Amino acid sequence: xxxxxxxxxxxxxxxxxxxxxxxxxxxxxxxxxxxxxxxxxxxxxxxxxxxxxxxxxxxxxxxxxxxxxxxxxxxxxxxxxxxxxxxxxxxxxxxxxxxxxxxxxxxxxxxxxxxxxxxxxxxxxxxxxxxxxxxxxxxxxxxxxxxxxxxxxxxxxxxxxxxxxxxxxxxxxxxxxxxxxxxxxxxxxxxxxxxxxxxxxxxxxxxxxxxxxxxxxxxxxxxxxxxxxxxxxxxxxxxxxxxxxxxxxxxxxxxxxxxxxxxxxxxxxxxxxxxxxxxxxxxxxxxxxxxxxxxxxxxxxxxx
Amino acid sequence: xxxxxxxxxxxxxxxxxxxxxxxxxxxxxxxxxxxxxxxxxxxxxxxxxxxxxxxxxxxxxxxxxxxxxxxxxxxxxxxxxxxxxxxxxxxxxxxxxxxxxxxxxxxxxxxxxxxxxxxxxxxxxxxxxxxxxxxxxxxxxxxxxxxxxxxxxxxxxxxxxxxxxxxxxxxxxxxxxxxxxxxxxxxxxxxxxxxxxxxxxxxxxxxxxxxxxxxxxxxxxxxxxxxxxxxxxxxxxxxxxxxxxxxxxxxxxxxxxxxxxxxxxxxxxxxxxxxxxxxxxxxxxxxxxxxxxxxxxxxxxxxx
Numbered sequence: 001x002x003x004x005x006x007x008x009x010x011x012x013x014x015x016x017x018x019x020x021x022x023x024x025x026x027x028x029x030x031x032x033x034x035x036x037x038x039x040x041x042x043x044x045x046x047x048x049x050x051x052x053x054x055x056x057x058x059x060x061x062x063x064x065x066x067x068x069x070x071x072x073x074x075x076x077x078x079x080x081x082x083x084x085x086x087x088x089x090x091x092x093x094x095x096x097x098x099x100x101x102x103x104x105x106x107x108x109x110x111x112x113x114x115x116x117x118x119x120x121x122x123x124x125x126x127x128x129x130x131x132x133x134x135x136x137x138x139x140x141x142x143x144x145x146x147x148x149x150x151x152x153x154x155x156x157x158x159x160x161x162x163x164x165x166x167x168x169x170x171x172x173x174x175x176x177x178x179x180x181x182x183x184x185x186x187x188x189x190x191x192x193x194x195x196x197x198x199x200x201x202x203x204x205x206x207x208x209x210x211x212x213x214x215x216x217x218x219x220x221x222x223x224x225x226x227x228x229x230x231x232x233x234x235x236x237x238x239x240x241x242x243x244x245x246x247x248x249x250x251x252x253x254x255x256x257x258x259x260x261x262x263x264x265x266x267x268x269x270x271x272x273x274x275x276x277x278x279x280x281x282x283x284x285x286x287x288x289x290x291x292x293x294x295x296x297x298x299x300x301x302x303x304x
Numbered sequence: 305x306x307x308x309x310x311x312x313x314x315x316x317x318x319x320x321x322x323x324x325x326x327x328x329x330x331x332x333x334x335x336x337x338x339x340x341x342x343x344x345x346x347x348x349x350x351x352x353x354x355x356x357x358x359x360x361x362x363x364x365x366x367x368x369x370x371x372x373x374x375x376x377x378x379x380x381x382x383x384x385x386x387x388x389x390x391x392x393x394x395x396x397x398x399x400x401x402x403x404x405x406x407x408x409x410x411x412x413x414x415x416x417x418x419x420x421x422x423x424x425x426x427x428x429x430x431x432x433x434x435x436x437x438x439x440x441x442x443x444x445x446x447x448x449x450x451x452x453x454x455x456x457x458x459x460x461x462x463x464x465x466x467x468x469x470x471x472x473x474x475x476x477x478x479x480x481x482x483x484x485x486x487x488x489x490x491x492x493x494x495x496x497x498x499x500x501x502x503x504x505x506x507x508x509x510x511x512x513x514x515x516x517x518x519x520x521x522x523x524x525x526x527x528x529x530x531x532x533x534x535x536x537x538x539x540x541x542x543x544x545x546x547x548x549x550x551x552x553x554x555x556x557x558x559x560x561x562x563x564x565x566x567x568x569x570x571x572x573x574x575x576x577x578x579x580x581x582x583x584x585x586x587x588x589x590x591x592x593x594x595x596x597x598x599x600x601x602x603x604x605x606x607x608x
Contacts, residue, residue, distance in 0.1 A: 096518040097473050097597075122585070140442050140590040169401050169498045179585045193521075194473045194499055194595060198579055198588040214400040214525040217497075221518040275502055281426070281483045284502045286444040291498060293401075 031271040034264065035295065042264045043256040043297070044150065046210070050074070051244035052081060053253070054102070054212075056091075056236060061212035062244075062253050063172055063190075068130060068149050069165050070121040070206045073174050077185040077206060080113045081241045085186070090235035091219060095227025097193030100216040101175055102238055104186045105228070114186035121182065121204045123162040126155065132163075133261050135269065137286050141197040142166070145289035147260035151208060152289050154200055165205035168195045168290035172207040192217040195290035210296050211255060258295040268295075335575040338568065339599065346568045347560040347601070348454065352548035354378070356385060356511070357557070358406075359543040360395075365516035366548075366557050367476055367494075372434060372453050373469050374425040374510045377478050381489040381510060384417045385545045389490070394539035395523060399531025401497030404520040405479055406542055408490045409532070418490035425486065425508045427466040430459065436467075437565050439573065441590050445501040446470070449593035451564035455512060456593050458504055469509035472499045472594035476511040496521040499594035514600050515559060562599040572599075 029037070046064050054061040067074040080086060085104075092105035104114060132155060134146040142154030145166065152166045165171065168191065175187035182204055190209055209216075219236055222229040229235045244252050259265060269292055274283035333341070350368050358365040371378040384390060389408075396409035408418060436459065438450040446458030449470065456470045469475065472495065479491035486508055494513055513520075523540055526533040533539045548556050563569060573596055578587035 094522075096521060138442065138444050140444075140592060141588055178582050193497070196595070197590075197592070198576075198584075198595070200588070201586045202584055217400055218398075218522050218524050220522050272502075278482055280502075280506055282505045284445055284504070286501075288444060288501070291500070291502070 027276050028274065029267065029271060030276045031268065032277075034268045034271045035258075037267075038258070038264055042259055042262050043299075044259050045256055045299070048244035048252060049078075050207075051210075051252075052077065052207070053240075053242045053244060053247075054086075055239040055241065056215050057239065058215045059212060060253060061190075061215055062210045062255065063207050064150075064210050064257070065172075065207040066149065066151050066165060066205070069124055069151065069163075070174070070204050072118045073121055073183070073185055073204050073206045076113060076116055076118060077174075077188070078243055080111075080185055081243055082246065083111070083113060084240070085109060085111060085113060086238050086241035089238050090229075090232075091216070091238065092222075092235055093189070093226060093228045094192075094216075094219045094221050096221045098191070098196060098227065099173075099189040100192050100219055101187060101189035103175065103188055109186070114184055116184050118182050118184060118204075120180070122201055123160075123164045126157055126161040126163050130163075131261060133265070135287070135289055135292070137273070137288070139289060141200060150257060150260050150294070152292070154289075162201070164201050165208075166195070166289055167191055167197055167199045167205065168208070169193070170209040170213050171205055172209065173199070174204040174206050176203060190216050195288075197290075210257060211253065254299045256297050256299050258297075260294065331580050332578065333571060333575060334580045335572065338572045338575045339562075341571075342562070342568050346563055346566050348563050349560055349603070350514070352556060353382075354511075355514075355548035355556075356381065357544075357546045357548060357551075358390075358516075359545065360519050360540060361543065362519045363516060364557060365494075365519055366514045366559065367511050368454075368514050368561070369476075369511040370453065370455050370469060370509070373428055373455065373467075374478070374508050376422045377425055377487070377489055377508050377510045380417060380420055380422060381478075381492070382547055384415075384489055385547055386550065387415070387417060388544070389413060389415060389417060390542050390545035393542050394533075394536075395520070395542065396526075396539055397493075397530060397532045398496075398520075398523045398525050400525045402495070402500060402531065403477075403493040404496050404523055405491060405493035407479065407492055413490070418488055420488045422486050422488060422508075424484070426505055427464075427468045430461055430465040430467055434467075435565060437569070439591070439593055439596070441577070441592070443593060445504060454561060454564050454598070456596070458593075466505070468505050469512075470499070470593055471495055471501055471503045471509065472512070473497070474513040474517050475509055476513065477503065478508040478510055480507060494520050499592075501594075514561060515557065558603045560601050560603050562601075564598065 050065040052063040065074045091102040093101035130148040139145045144155040154164050154166050156162050171191045173189050174183035176183035224230040273287040354369040356367040369378045395406040397405040434452040443449045448459040458470050460466050475495045477493050478487035480487035528534040577591040
């Protein structure tokens with residue numbers, strides 16, 4: 001067995017779709033087994049009105065915007081995309097283990113949309129009562145964590161009654177200067193490292209990457225302060241940023257996201273909390289909100 | 305103030321060395337202020353016998369090995385480096401938000417060192433009593449977390465009496481197949497994403513990256529299963545892997561690491577737990593073991 005199967009040789013772990021381990025009938029299902037059990041109704045197709053396509057030279061990053069958490073910011077980001085504000089602007093900052101940030105870092109496009117003053121949307125009020133799917137595992141940064149509207153959130157029902165989207169790998173945030181500036185969306189960032197949860201409740205979160213984050217996370221790091229590129233030639237330029245609904249069907253990236261409000265999702269989370277794949281010796285017995293990667297698939301996968 | 309200072313425009317946060325915010329005399333110090341207070345004795349110079357230099361085409365990755373946690377594995381990794389085992393082998397796997405892995409993925413170098421059967425070093429026993437610096441913040445994956453010998457650890461004093469190095473960004477691990485294989489060091493990986501704490505106690509950890517991790521984390525992701533590159537041309541080849549002690553002084557990378565067993569380090573952690581820089585509105589009041597980045601500096605910085 002030892003090193004006899006080259007294809008398996010370096011598999012140290014655990015891709016959701018691939019780590020298929022045989023298990024006995026009474027064991028809880030592995031992640032692969034849970035996903036095999038999923039019905040079409042366990043998946044959702046994001047509204048194309050809320051999908052932002054960031055077109056980089058290496059390909060497309062698909063971002064789901066979160067209008068229920070940051071309605072004014074999402075509306076302004078969409079307006080900026082529709083006026084082609086981002087086209088030709090750079091990814092000006094790539095800070096290792098932190099963020100990739102793009103937009104008008106040089107303040108060359110002081111359009112009305114870029115200068116718009118937006119309300120504080122760092123948190124929303126609990127009383128709005130989007131259905132909350134709690135992750136029962138304790139969290140040090142928030143009283144409770146879980147999902148609302150398909151996005152990972154932190155919750156403090158009392159005393160503040162606040163809900164906020166957590167900063168996890170792939171989170172889209174709105175760059176700002178010192179508070180009370182809330183940012184306009186003229187500069188946006190995506191988390192490309194360890195979840196910087198210290199940013200929670202300090203800055204507006206507007207969505208998260210569904211596909212293509214590797215095109216941002218593998219960019220060369222900036223050598224300047226805070227990961228800014230020091231020379232224009234080191235920057236990657238944005239070819240365009242579009243709202244999916246504005247493209248013909250043929251120009252869109254079809255994809256489905258696993259719903260977070262189903263019994264199947266609860267099984268999925270358990271399969272990540274306690275890995276039952278043969279590779280593991282000691283299941284962790286715990287999972288952090290930012291370690292629950294929400295599966296995304298090509299809808300063609302449904303047909304098999 | 306708004307958008308008037310281009311150099312500040314996109315600073316959404318918080319580099320340890322750079323986010324200098326003026327604070328009043330009674331506020332706890334910011335990270336920058338803590339580091340300014342550091343004395344030479346607050347820093348340590350890692351033993352060159354335990355520094356592995358991974359030479360990539362883009363530069364050098366400096367890795368501190370952890371012989372107190374995985375003595376047999378560290379010894380074998382050093383022996384492999386000294387027999388030039390890794391030279392010319394590829395970084396064969398780059399899985400986004402998970403690991404970059406290098407070594408003999410193709411099993412072309414079945415040397416005695418690569419085939420050596422090593423003892424299980426996934427955990428060490430608490431009774432060995434390296435001084436333990438506890439991080440008081442609760443952790444979901446371990447009873448206690450903190451630092452031992454300068455490395456982040458999880459601890460379970462009872463019932464198991466186990467101590468293990470936590471999987472954080474930059475952690476060096478030893479690839480293996482299914483247990484009871486423990487890996488020989490012929491394949492090594494470094495964490496380049498959200499801390500995969502589910503790996504803790506499941507695989508041998510042998511050290512962590514001190515400098516240059518961006519050379520691994522910015523590599524193009526592999527498009528194959530588990531992030532393996534599908535074509536040889538997509539791989540990055542290792543120019544060499546050397547132990548610092550084997551190089552003349554002029555060939556070494558001078559650096560110092562902040563000690564974790566000092567009063568100053570406690571202040572440093574607090575400055576990360578509750579950010580006092582002007583940018584922040586709401587300090588988190590909590591920090592996760594993997595969010596405590598341990599500062600590394602050029603010794604020249606000490607002289608000022």
